[in-house]
Each structure stands twice: as structure tokens, then as C-alpha cells.
Amino acid sequence: MMDMHDVTHLPMVSPDLVLHGALGGPWTIARISPQLDALLGHTVSPGTMVERALSGVRPQLIPLVEEVLSSRQSLQNIPLEFPDGQRFVGAFADGGLSNDYRTHSVEVFLQQVSAGEGDEEAFHNLVGRSVAMQEVFRKIRLYAASDAAVVITGETGTGKELVARAIHEESERRLGPYIALNCSAISEDLLESELFGHEKGAFTGAIRSHRGRFERANGGSLFLDEIGDMPLHTQTRLLRVLEERQVEPVGSERVLPIDVRIICATNVGLEKAVGQNRFRSDLYHRISVLRIHLPPLRERRDDIPLLVKRFLRRFSDSYGRSVERLTPEAMELLQSYLWPGNIRELRNVMERVFVENHAPVIGARAFSEWVRERQNFVQNRWEESPPREEPALITPYDPAPRPATMTLKPAEELTEQAIRRAYEECDGNISAAARRLGIHRATLYRHLKKLNLDRDDLG
Template sequence: MSPKTHELWNARFINRIIDAMADGVFTMDDQGRISSWNPAMERISGYAAEEALGKTCQILQCSRCFGKNCPTSIAHCRILEIGQSEAKECLLRHKDGHDVPVIKNASVVKDDAGHFIGIVETVTDMTELNRARERAEAAALRLAEVHQMNNIIGRSHAMQQVFSAIRMAAASEATVLILGESGTGKELVAGAIHFNSDRHEGPMITVNCSALSENLLESELFGHVRGAFTGANRDRMGRFEEASGGTIFLDEIGELSPFIQVKLLRVLQEREIERVGDSRKRKIDIRIITATHKDLYRRVREGHFREDLYYRLKVFPVHLPPLRERREDIPLLVDHFIQRMNRKTGKKVARISHEALRIFMDHPWPGNVRELENAIEHAFVLCDREQIEASDLPIEIRQPLTAAACCPPTTASPPKSGPLTKPELLALLEECGWNKAEVGRRVGLSHTAIWKYMKKWDIPLKRPTE
């Protein structure tokens, strides 16, 4: 290949590369006239190449040009003095008249003798990235709204104690352990603590410790370096590092293996981590909140959980009551979930019937608030009226095969033989704390039958003193 042919081939190859680039690229000659204009510039600016060639860069009306308006001639442009401009965000005026957010960079081109021969500029369209930023900011705002204190519903004494604990935890940097059954809202409480604390502008990172194997969880929490294990083809930051300046929430902490327990203890003591496969220690600035539905102290006694880690985690414990221990909050929660589902579905359900609410009040709720929310969502699928009826509720709530005991009987009682009398029913209600399901178990009847007896004899659903 002759030198001339080789030069021609190189030029053609470079032009193909520039034409294939996603970023806009254009060049100007020594008179400041546009001499090339790639397809990406056509897309970003709206100007076709034939419209731009021979013009100056003034057609772009850049909002930032060395802090000044674009000069009238290339001789007065500071790019000649500086040699290249730093990459900067600015706005270009599209041919249609709207502004396009971009990152623009420029550099002077000189020949071998050092003489100025032109300028090359690159333009990166930031429109999609800015939209992604806006979506992320909106999502963060919605997340903060979800975790506001007033989104945790309850007026009962038990919930007032929870609200008080959240406020105290948010005002401190203490490690928090949230204890409660599945479905009681542990993640919601963790979010309320974070978003009401001084760390609210930092990230809140959530990790479910029961969802991953030991090796995957170690990499997820601590990160890894390239080559640490098969498939680790690049360095990866772990969740502890991602939570820097904010909060990490470790759910189902009782599921941790002994190995991860040791590593977590070191994090709590030293506030530093090592990525998998790395010996370098990295300092982290995080607040740790953990949660479990298990009896963690019992796991300590059984040898499944480290005692020193247990005491490190429960610096400030927050106990969430199960729904069956705050039944007075059920009507509030039902109204809250009805309003939420109305917004979600566009329906206009106004209320729940007395019979359906009575079923809710007597259900043991093994799944707690989450189960109640799911029951309302189920009802919305069936309900085409302004009122949710008992027939709209899930069958396992309307006709439970066995209801979980809310207050286990002190003595075993055989099924009653013969009809139940009103004095016997009143005595049993007092004995069982007015829990209809438990009364039914004592006498071998369904709680629906107990309701019918109470309705027949005008016995109120709650203890009269309440």
C-alpha cells in the first residue's frame, strides 16, 4: 500500500469512527468555520450537516463560553489562548428553539510546526441522564414520604410507645435493633428512624440477610476485588460502602451465619471493612439498624448467635407489637388501606361493612399488618360497590380452618355438650379476654357461632368496660 493510499485509508477509517460515535463531534478551521459535523451533532442540535458547514459555532448559542458571550470571530475566542476548555455542563439551543443540556469540550489542533489549524469540539447529550436524575430525585422524595412518621398508623398505647422510641432513636446515632413478628412494619420503622435523623440526606440501604447464601451475602455486604473468586471480573463496592453517610438496614439479622456474625461484629467495633479478596481496610461512616422476627436472646442461649454481637446490636431495641395486641388500630388501618387502594385502582370504595369489620376484629392476624393490607387488596379485586362486604374478604379470613390462639387457654377444656347459655358465654368471654375465637375453641364451636350467640343475646362485641 502506497503512503498516499495508506493516508487516505486512515482518513476514511477515522471518519467512520467519528460518524459512529454517540457523542457529537464537529471541527472548525482556522477561520472558525465549521468544517465537519457528525451525525450525532445533527441529532443533538437539529441542524443537518449541510446547514452547519461553513457557519460558526454561534449557531449553537452555548450558554457558557469561558464565562462570556460567544465572540464574533475566532480571533477573540479564548480557546486560542488556553489551548483547550475544561469539560463543562451547559445548554445548547436546538434548531427548534428548545435548550439541550450537554457537556461540551473543545481543544485546539496544531500542525507539526505548532501552527494553529483548527478546533475540535465534542458534545455529550445529557437529556436522558438529566431525566434519570430527576426520576431518581422524585423516587427519593417519594421514599422519604413513605417513611414519614405519619405513615405508621396507630393510636393505641402500644403504638404511642413505638412512636416515642422512633423519635428517640432518630435523635441519636445508637445502633437500633427492631424486634417484631413478620408483617409488623419493621422496615417502615427503620425508614422512619433514618428519614427523621441527621442522616436523612444520605442513602438508606436495605439488605435482607435471609435471602442470600453466606458467600453471596459476604460479597453483597463487603464488596469484592477483581479475581477474589470465580466470576469476580471487576472490583465491586459492597452495601456498607454504598451506605456511607447514611444508614444500612439489615433485615432478618437472626439468619446470619457464624462467619458473617464475626465480620459484622468487627464492623460495629472498628467501623471499617475489607472487601472480599482484599487486605486493605476501608473506613465507613454509617448508622446500622437491624431487625428480626426471631427471639434473638433465645438463639444466643441456644448457641446460634454470638452474645457479644447481640449486645452490640441491641443498644437501643424497638419492640413492635403484633396486630392482635392492638386491635383498636384495625379500623384506622382499614380506612388507611382503603384510601391507598382507591388511589391505586381509581375505585371509590367508601367504607367496610360492620360484618366485615367484625371479622377483621376477631381474626388472629398471624401475618399482622401485611396480612391485613393484602386482605383489603383482595377485597378490592372483588368489590364493585361503595362498601366492602364480608363476601369480598379472603376465604381464609372468613372461614379459618383453625385460628391462632391469641391468649392460650390456661386449662384444656373438652368440647361443651348441650346448648350454650348466656351466663356460660359471658363467663367464658371474661375468662378469654373477650376473644371470640378462643371462646369457640373452648366450647368446640366456630367463632362465627359465638358471634351469632352474642347477637342473639345482645352481648356487645367488646367488654362493656372498654
């Protein structure tokens, strides 16, 4: 590990962390380097449980350690983030049996990285520099080499379909078809026909034969979104197709062999659905061989500037005009919001302010109407809902304090004092002052006229 007070590297022959344990069992710390011990801020004794001593490390260490044992391969260049925000690249290696021959040993080597170093900002239209997204990128590459079924979990709007397409495009099936189906967007009566196809006359309205999604995805990948909403009788047929690797269209006596990789996504807990008898346990085990979890946007706020930059570039191309950036106050406003709608909500908000504002820089004031709408929505929602112990995800802001300069008053309440302050901070540049206030220059002149002021009065 790199010395916290030096830029030289220690020899990599000595691991920073040695863990002892077994697959599915507890893991303990057998040895820890002095540098890592100092970084944690408290002494870690041999035999301490990993969950206790390193619970704040992201991604969690135990799944990575067990991956080394199950795959019998080392892991390299794994981004890790410690609770104090320091970031490392980790290497995990199988250390063989422990000295007592009762457990396995896994060695962890760490190298500190500076902010942004070694990070990948975009991957198959997925954007993120955070450790959580770097782990998603790693798993996409890892799972693309397999034909095993994948389940992608995450809240609505986190980009699960982008992950599914990335797995397909990284795999050897990328030259084959990629077919997607939202299981909750099609009625129960038509879902089986869409999945498996039907013959002409199979049911009322079947005036011609129809190739199902499985047949169309042959040789490629089939993405089943919102699979947790699939009816039980359709789950039964799906399980049979996956086990026999052949499909029988509705109303047909012919059987079609298929070669399809299944990628599923859900925003509901499949384990809970199994417990409630809403999802077949045998199908659950059949499709959840591999899993990727997409974190909500509120858990990866450092990625918001990257997403905003991409959206501004996209909207500039679409609308034929350029918006360079957001002011620091506007960006901090977005990063303080909890984003219950995740990336989809962020995209919609950014398009709204892009359309409503024609200044090259968008300030915090441009979001004032949206902020009021969210606050009113939350207030009405709370009034209609019974009390709850935990805050609703729709809560617009977290408790983090914001700068005193971030005042989101309506434009009609723009004060002379605020205008003078912006004008002085911009050294008498009226255009820069307007951008700082988050309004167009012409709008600023209208406010000056309303206040019976001219540019000379501001000086």
C-alpha cells in the same frame, strides 16, 4: 389527674403516683392519689410492688421510670392505657433521693384524655392510635437523636422495615443514604460480598469489583433485616467492622473507613439464639444498645379501622375506583381475627376483597370465602399437628361473641328471609340493602329472580 366525675383539672403540683426504687432493682409505690386509687378499684398500700399493683398498665411503667433516671431527663406526653381502657397522658419527673436516701423517687403526673384526643394516627407510613404504637413513635423520635445501634423486634409482617426507615428519616443522617439488606434472602456464599464488597477476581464469578452495602451506606444508615439468620462466620466479620468502623472488601488489601449507623431487625429471639450458640454474644451486646418492639396486630386491634381506611384509599388510587368503607359487621369480623400474618396479611385480604367486590361499601359477606379458607387451613393444620397446650396463633377467631346478624353463608345460600330483613332495615332502598348484604345490586337482583321474587314482593 383529671377527676373521674369532673372535667376540671387538679393542680399539677401534686403527683398522682410516687415510685421508689433503683435502676435494675425493684420499684414500689410510695404514694398514690385518691383519684388513681379509685380508678384501680382496689386500695393500694404504700410499699406495694409496682408490678403487682399496676401490671395492666400499657406501656409498662418501670422501663419509663428507669429511663428518667438513666437519662436524667423528664418524660412528657407519654400515652398510657389502664386495664379498664381509660387513657391518660403521663409526665414522669425525677423526684431525687427518697427520704431514707436508699432509693430514688420518681413522680408521675396523669391527665385523662378522651378517645382520640392527642393521638397521632400516622407517622412515616406507620399507622396506629393505640398506646402501643404511640410508644413506638416516641421511641423512634428519641432514638433518632442517637447514633447507637438499634434492634427492632416483632413478628413477621408487623412493619419493622418501616420503623427502621422512620428512624433514619428522623435522624440527622436523613440526607445520607438508607441501605437495606435482608440477611436471610441471600446465600451464605454471597452475603459477605454483599455486605463488605469484593474486588475483581476475588472468587469465581467476580468479573468486576462490587461496592458492598457498608460502603454504599457511608454517611447514612444500614438496615440489616433478619439478622438472627446471619451465619456465624459472617457475624465475626460484622463485629470487627462495627468495632473498627472500617471495612475490607473480599479479596482486597485496602481498608475503607465507614460512618454508618446500624439498624437491625429480627423476628426470632436473639437471646435464645445466643443461648443456643447460633448468635455471637459479643455481637448481640454490640447491636442491641437500643430496642424497639413492634406489637403484633392482635394486640392492637383498635388500629385495624385506621389500617383498613388507609388500604381502601390506597387501592382506590391504584385501581381507579372508590370503595368508601366496610360495614360495621365486616369491621367487627376483621377485629375478631387473630392475624398471624399481621399487617401484611390484613393488606392482602383487603386487596383481595377490593378486587372481588365493586360495591361502594364492603360487607361481611365479601369475606366469606376467605373465612372458609382460613377455617379449612386451621382444621388441616390441627389434624397434622400433635396436641398442644396453648392454641396456635393461626386460630382464626378469639372467643369474643359476634352479633347474630353476622352470618357468613356463601352467596348461593342467601335466603329470602335475609334479603327481606336487609330490605326492611334499609327502608326499601335496594342499593342500600345490597350494600348491607355485602353484594352488588345486580347480584341481589339475580337472587330475587332465583327466588321468584320482585321488588314489590319485598315491600
